[in-house]
Amino acid sequence: MSIPHTRQSTERLLTPGEVASLFRVDPKTVTRWATAGRIGSIRTPGGHRRFRESEVQALLATLTTEASTADAR
Numbered sequence: 001m002s003i004p005h006t007r008q009s010t011e012r013l014l015t016p017g018e019v020a021s022l023f024r025v026d027p028k029t030v031t032r033w034a035t036a037g038r039i040g041s042i043r044t045p046g047g048h049r050r051f052r053e054s055e056v057q058a059l060l061a062t063l064t065t066e067a068s069t070a071d072a073r
Contacts, residue, residue: 013042013050022060 016027019039023030034041034049039059041049 012053014053014056016049016051019051019056022056023063 014022016030019030020027030039030051031049033039034051039051040055041051044050
């Protein structure tokens with residue numbers, strides 16, 4: 001008898017503090033961004049927020065690109 005393979009994401013999940021360090025903001029700001037829908041988050045069984053590293057990196061790249069473009073004007 002075979003057990004069906006369930007795909008589990010091996011993507012790293014970041015804490016609000018880790019995300020805050022990347023953006024150089026306060027962790028509460030990251031929580032507000034999640035509440036406002038600016039960045040997606042998931043909740044652990046204990047109710048803590050976690051952020052997908054790929055989504056955080058994509059947002060960081062977008063904001064960095066926007067800032068570079070604005071500086072060039």
